[in-house]
Amino acid sequence: MTKNTLRTAEKIPSPTPSQPLTAEARPVHQQQRRNPPIAGELAAIALAQQGDGASFEVLYNMHKRRVYSLCLRMLGNVAEAEDLTQEAFLQLHRKIATFRGDSAFSTWLHRMAVNVVLMHLRKKGLPLVSLEETLEPSQEDGPRKDFGTRDLTLSGSIDRITLEQAVEELPPGYRMVFVLHDVEGYEHNEIAEMLQCSIGNSKSQLHKARMRLRILLRQKADGKVDA
Amino acid sequence: MTSDRIHTPRECDEFQQQLPGLFDSEHGLQQHAHLRTCKNCSSLVRDLEYIAAQAKLLLPIHDPSPAVWNNIQTVLSRQAKDGNKSS
Ligand SMILES: [Zn+2]
Numbered sequence: 001m002t003k004n005t006l007r008t009a010e011k012i013p014s015p016t017p018s019q020p021l022t023a024e025a026r027p028v029h030q031q032q033r034r035n036p037p038i039a040g041e042l043a044a045i046a047l048a049q050q051g052d053g054a055s056f057e058v059l060y061n062m063h064k065r066r067v068y069s070l071c072l073r074m075l076g077n078v079a080e081a082e083d084l085t086q087e088a089f090l091q092l093h094r095k096i097a098t099f100r101g102d103s104a105f106s107t108w109l110h111r112m113a114v115n116v117v118l119m120h121l122r123k124k125g126l127p128l129v130s131l132e133e134t135l136e137p138s139q140e141d142g143p144r145k146d147f148g149t150r151d152l153t154l155s156g157s158i159d160r161i162t163l164e165q166a167v168e169e170l171p172p173g174y175r176m177v178f179v180l181h182d183v184e185g186y187e188h189n190e191i192a193e194m195l196q197c198s199i200g201n202s203k204s205q206l207h208k209a210r211m212r213l214r215i216l217l218r219q220k221a222d223g224k225v226d227a
Numbered sequence: 228m229t230s231d232r233i234h235t236p237r238e239c240d241e242f243q244q245q246l247p248g249l250f251d252s253e254h255g256l257q258q259h260a261h262l263r264t265c266k267n268c269s270s271l272v273r274d275l276e277y278i279a280a281q282a283k284l285l286l287p288i289h290d291p292s293p294a295v296w297n298n299i300q301t302v303l304s305r306q307a308k309d310g311n312k313s314s
Contacts, residue, residue, distance in 0.1 A: 053303070057296070060296060060299070064290065064291055064295070064296075065287045065288075065289065065290050066287045068287070068289055068290060068291040068295075069286075069287030069288065069289045070287070072289050073285075081291075082291050082292060082294070082295050085291050085295050086295050086298050086299055086302075089295075089299050090299060090302055090303070093299075093303060153270050153273050153274055153277070154273075154274045154277050154278070155273060155274070155277050158277075158278075158281060160281075160284065160285060163278075163281050163282065163285060164285065167282075167285075178282070182278075182279050182282035182283065183282050183283070183285050185283070188251065200247075200248075203247040203248060203250070203251060204247045206247070206250075207246055207247035207250065207275075210275045210278050210279065211275070213278050214271075214274050214275065214278060217278070
């Protein structure tokens with residue numbers, strides 16, 4: 001019944017004018033850069049909040065790629081990523097009426113998706129942050145004169161696909177923090193809260209993830225040269 | 228610029244152990260005396276900064292299969308039916 005109103009998306013006022021739906025609660029943040037307002041989103045949210053199925057589908061199509069990519073990068077597994085994308089949107093459906101526009105909708109939704117993934121991993125009994133990885137740096141993380149003699153930097157040598165592959169090869173604990181911080185733009189305090197670890201722990205895991213990536217990327221770069 | 232100076236592994240180690248914290252305070256990192264004189268650690272820091280910068284460019288590129296939306300629809304319509312029955 002409300003399908004036809006979607007085309008006039010931008011003209012429909014927010015249901016709570018005092019709290020515009022696109023208002024950002026946080027200062028400048030990578031989340032903002034990555035979550036620009038999407039044309040038609042406000043109207044679709046308002047209608048979906050009233051139970052309009054077609055508008056919910058519009059929201060799904062607007063956000064499925066971001067949510068799925070997030071799940072896939074965090075989990076490294078297509079089947080699980082699809083299951084959890086489904087779960088995230090079902091949860092969105094249950095909770096959309098509670099969205100009040102304190103943050104951008106996409107920020108709100110992505111945080112929900114992150115929580116769905118983390119809940120899933122907790123249920124599986126997997127540690128979100130590996131303590132061994134944190135407390136005992138393995139040799140490959142350790143110092144580290146290894147590349148100095150070649151005086152070679154990675155700069156300019158990696159493309160997106162190579163980096164994607166290297167991220168997939170990270171141990172789950174490292175990958176989680178790396179994806180949340182460097183790819184998704186969450187701050188350490190947010191990650192610490194999500195993973196229920198200390199901020200120092202989050203920083204340390206991120207550092208180790210980058211160190212491991214450096215090794216993986218150098219190996220890949222060497223492979224290319226050798227080939 | 229870095230001026231060449233041989234650093235002991237211990238000096239490099241101590242510097243690298245501080246790195247996780249230094250990355251968050253960019254001034255702290257760039258001003259660090261060790262970086263001005265250690266080629267090895269400078270190259271390490273450049274690489275890690277480069278990796279972080281490249282990661283920001285990893286945009287979402289994967290789409291879920293159409294089955295995902297079909298499943299969502301199935302669940303939602305089943306819930307709607309159950310809801311109607313119980314009300
Ligand atoms: Zn050094």
